[in-house]
Amino acid sequence: MSTGATRPTVGAVVLTMNDRPEEFPRALSSLLAQEGVDLDVVVVGNGCPPKLVPPGVRAVDLAENVGIPEGRNVGAANVEGDYLFFFDNDAHLPTADVLSCLAAELERDLGLAYAQPRICDPDTRVTLRRWVPRLRANPARPGIVTVMAEGVVMVRRSAFDAAGGWPGHFFLFHEGIDLAWRLWDHGSTGRYLPEIIVHHPATDPARHARFYRLNARNRVWLARRNLPLLLVPLNLATWVLLTLWRFRDRAALRASLDGFREGLRGGQGERSPMSWGTVARLTFAGRPPIL
Template sequence: MSTVATRPTVGAVVLTMNDRPEEFPRAMASLLAQEGVDLDVVVVGNGCVPEQVAPGVRTVALAENAGIPEGRNIGAANVTGDYLFFFDNDAILPTADTLARLAAELRSDPALAYAQPRITDPDSGVTLRRWVPRLRASDPERAGIVTVMAEGVVMIRRSAFDAAGGWPGHFFLFHEGIDLAWRLWDQGGTGRYLPRIIVHHPATDPARHATFYRLGARNRVWLARRNLPRLLVPLNLATWILLTLWRTRDRAALRASLAGFGEGLRGGYGERAPMSWRTVVRLTRAGRPPVF
């Protein structure tokens, strides 16, 4: 007797601040047009009541901007599905089977905790280096296992997400994807980069203001202090500070980075839950030792 396979169930989380009146409707239209999955969508207004939301889509309005990772946590708590899809509100799913293809990868491999599509600029077709979740990012078309993620467009197994505790909400912005990926790996999971599955996203520059440098540096310190064995914390931070001094030419940016580094050292990183040495070895074998 034959059986009919059930469709993948996907909970999709989109954040908005009502500041993208053209991009947001296009993003939502491409999301709601997805086929081959049972889709549950929520739009979280980060410090606002969401506008331009299609009928039937649930919304959550936050009185204050809780930051991107906490906004996503709140969204995840308001959707159902075996898989969670986190979707930037200026991205576009160019084909109607994008979510079904990502879900199929997760369904086929129980050890796979998250699936990362290739992100490209819709006009130029360029994939920025920061969108390729590995150290050797010069070839964005090379598929494989990855140890971090581009958190703005990613599908995560719901059970793994919940077991890892979700995104680090107090990070507010930057590097929350590394934190979550490390904890997913520490549970025994893996991540996979799938360049044949494409999502469009405008190639914007996040380094626009001092907040980028300050929060980026602070969260780098928090990453190490939260997640690494004590022996590796100073090695990780020393590597980061040397790379920052080498790469940063703008004095204002360097001052902001050093201020953030000091802020991270003073505390606030939350509960410490260091990964096992087995995870350190797994990450290293996968091409990204956690000192970088």
């Protein structure tokens, strides 16, 4: 650790289930090789004692798998730093200045709550549509964004705490939109920085057995937690219409509708609807919160 007083301080959170014996050590090695920041790293074992943790990195062992967003909340509570860096354990930082560049953007603009690098597959160099945090998915265009790809993102610690952290009960999917909306509702913004590259394999989220159900359930929870009442049915109706139009797989459609009904039954947690001013800001920024 450096004693330089002017260096950004970054707390990095990595989750593991001990299921990536090759990718995980490479991810940590690239993280520990970062220069120009004071770095504090914690590995959270989600339902397991973390293995392959290098010296100098703390580990937290959770007795059960609490899901990705809650695991990240646990990690955030166990690191120090003005900025939090959430890092998937199969990602890789190809250069030693990724964290310092992201932190520099947050230090330059105090209105930013989060900075999102460009994520691309290390072999194909493809940036998947879901990794670009805007509706018009030009991966090379920088600018203000209203959502985030939560697997590789840097968040201002003070803004993260003020927004209440990740929605831990979501378990998986849509937690990045939930956090981004709440950060915006606290008066902040996010920025996408495609010149800063992070490598991540182009995996399919549908590989998770519960993908369609949780994706749909959390979409309902997202709307019911965060939107003014008038916008909730508009948001959900838009999602249902898009789902019916996109899906041709009956099993996937059935699982999605099951998740949708599950979300309607409740469980979303405390409502904290964004202000109409935030609705206007999100719309002006290019993504009205009914999409």
